[in-house]
Amino acid sequence: xxxxxxxxxxxxxxxxxxxxxxxxxxxxxxxxxxxxxxxxxxxxxxxxxxxxxxxxxxxxxxxxxxxxxxxxxxxxxxxxxxxxxxxxxxxxxxxxxxxxxxxxxxxxxxxxxxxxxxxxxxxxxxxxxxxxxxxxxxxxxx
Amino acid sequence: xxxxxxxxxxxxxxxxxxxxxxxxxxxxxxxxxxxxxxxxxxxxxxxxxxxxxxxxxxxxxxxxxxxxxxxxxxxxxxxxxxxxxxxxxxxxxxxxxxxxxxxxxxxxxxxxxxxxxxxxxxxxxxxxxxxxxxxxxxxxxxxxxxxxxxxxxxxxxxxxxxxxxxxxxxxxxxxxxxxxxxxxxxxxxxxxxxxxxxxxxxxxxxxxxxxxxxxxxxxxxxxxxxxxxxxxxxxxxxxxxxxxxxxxxxxxxxxxxxxxxxxxxxxxxxxxxxxxxxxxxxxxxxxxxxxxxxxxxxxxxxxxxxxxxxxxxxxxxxxxxxxxxxxxxxxxxxxxxxxxxxxxxxxxxxxxxxxxxxxxx
Numbered sequence: 001x002x003x004x005x006x007x008x009x010x011x012x013x014x015x016x017x018x019x020x021x022x023x024x025x026x027x028x029x030x031x032x033x034x035x036x037x038x039x040x041x042x043x044x045x046x047x048x049x050x051x052x053x054x055x056x057x058x059x060x061x062x063x064x065x066x067x068x069x070x071x072x073x074x075x076x077x078x079x080x081x082x083x084x085x086x087x088x089x090x091x092x093x094x095x096x097x098x099x100x101x102x103x104x105x106x107x108x109x110x111x112x113x114x115x116x117x118x119x120x121x122x123x124x125x126x127x128x129x130x131x132x133x134x135x136x137x138x139x140x141x142x
Numbered sequence: 143x144x145x146x147x148x149x150x151x152x153x154x155x156x157x158x159x160x161x162x163x164x165x166x167x168x169x170x171x172x173x174x175x176x177x178x179x180x181x182x183x184x185x186x187x188x189x190x191x192x193x194x195x196x197x198x199x200x201x202x203x204x205x206x207x208x209x210x211x212x213x214x215x216x217x218x219x220x221x222x223x224x225x226x227x228x229x230x231x232x233x234x235x236x237x238x239x240x241x242x243x244x245x246x247x248x249x250x251x252x253x254x255x256x257x258x259x260x261x262x263x264x265x266x267x268x269x270x271x272x273x274x275x276x277x278x279x280x281x282x283x284x285x286x287x288x289x290x291x292x293x294x295x296x297x298x299x300x301x302x303x304x305x306x307x308x309x310x311x312x313x314x315x316x317x318x319x320x321x322x323x324x325x326x327x328x329x330x331x332x333x334x335x336x337x338x339x340x341x342x343x344x345x346x347x348x349x350x351x352x353x354x355x356x357x358x359x360x361x362x363x364x365x366x367x368x369x370x371x372x373x374x375x376x377x378x379x380x381x382x383x384x385x386x387x388x389x390x391x392x393x394x395x396x397x398x399x400x401x402x403x404x405x406x407x408x409x410x411x412x413x414x415x416x417x418x419x420x421x422x423x424x425x426x427x428x429x430x431x432x433x434x435x436x437x438x439x440x441x442x443x444x445x446x447x448x449x450x451x452x453x454x455x456x457x458x459x460x461x462x463x464x465x466x467x468x469x470x471x472x473x474x475x476x477x478x479x480x481x482x483x484x485x486x487x488x489x490x491x492x493x494x495x496x497x498x499x500x501x502x503x
Contacts, residue, residue, distance in 0.1 A: 024381060056378060058378075107165070124160040
């Protein structure tokens with residue numbers, strides 16, 4: 001069948017314009033991040049933005065990634081699936097993405113802080129670590 | 143019988159680190175739409191929470207709700223939900239069968255009287271003495287009334303249990319009704335949707351464990367944190383609605399440009415749910431993002447609300463377009479819309495070191 005309209009070539013392919021990539025959310029988000037970073041600079045107040053709760057249009061998420069970029073620090077945590085923590089090219093603005101074991105995003109945060117809490121060792125964990133280390137030492141003595 | 147152990151003890155037994163638990167709580171806070179700064183408070187409360195016994199009764203249903211929960215996108219996190227509760231009776235998931243299965247239900251009702259959670263999926267048929275759906279020779283009505291007596295609270299999962307759903311659609315040959323039509327003296331939370339978003343089921347359980355009571359509900363008994371806004375409110379295509387840009391058919395230029403599907407019958411403006419932000423299939427997309435309007439499955443009588451493809455304003459259906467949605471949509475420009483959204487997200491993410499007492503306010 002080669003009648004008009006039935007050929008693959010007849011399907012128009014349009015390049016997506018930059019304007020079509022964002023319906024305005026990115027500018028709004030950047031304004032909020034700026035305001036929060038200002039607070040961090042002035043009085044050390046930290047902030048968090050939950051990206052999962054925002055209705056981003058297709059392409060906007062990627063645009064935000066591109067805009068914030070990647071800075072000096074990147075870290076990876078393995079705890080019930082990986083977590084990826086990067087400092088964006090704006091120091092103090094962190095992008096924290098938690099994945100499950102299958103690689104799906106379960107939480108996605110922009111954190112405006114000195115260091116995201118998830119990177120810090122937790123008291124309950126290092127208490128347990130201390131016990132384990134002591135046990136290891138005692139085992140070595142016997 | 144002894145109380146169940148706390149969630150913290152249970153997780154420690156499984157070698158789950160506090161950092162991993164913090165990550166889980168971050169996901170839970172995001173789910174429950176609590177301020178991100180409340181993660182530490184949630185973690186402290188959850189780790190001390192006693193795991194409640196849960197009896198799950200399935201009535202006139204298709205098992206889609208159970209499939210939604212057990213095949214959800216976050217298997218490991220959902221497994222932690224199963225660690226958060228002691229699921230003592232569930233037809234589809236339990237290993238026991240026959241008399242053994244029914245005995246575990248009876249034991250739980252006796253040992254945890256006044257303390258267990260009752261989860262119900264499916265509607266309850268009342269016609270002809272309720273004979274259209276029976277389990278172990280007993281009608282759904284009988285089983286529900288018996289189990290409801292000792293329940294601390296009831297969670298009606300899915301549109302069938304919440305509002306009667308498809309069995310209740312005209313002409314409703316079995317006389318199907320919702321849980322709230324039968325049980326009047328217990329706190330009941332409706333988690334509607336066909337099926338409901340698995341994360342919402344998880345979120346309500348996490349809320350109950352964190353605070354010890356059910357979340358704040360709307361006038362249809364649904365948790366406000368998930369059903370407080372319409373699909374339309376949170377839709378990424380909303381700016382096109384504000385600009386008057388509509389797809390007129392499923393293959394026109396407007397559809398290709400991703401414009402608003404209102405004129406193609408999208409029920410987003412009258413449907414309360416979190417599909418637009420929580421999304422489906424591991425956060426991949428939701429119906430509107432795939433190019434199809436919302437069917438309104440989390441609202442009562444969605445099956446009898448006229449064609450899925452009739453625009454709301456033209457429909458004479460029970461799902462009437464709220465006038466304020468039309469007026470607001472027509473009157474505000476895109477600038478206002480973005481400003482509001484910014485305000486909303488600013489309000490939501492306002493960072494405070496919250497305590498559980500603060501969250502209960």
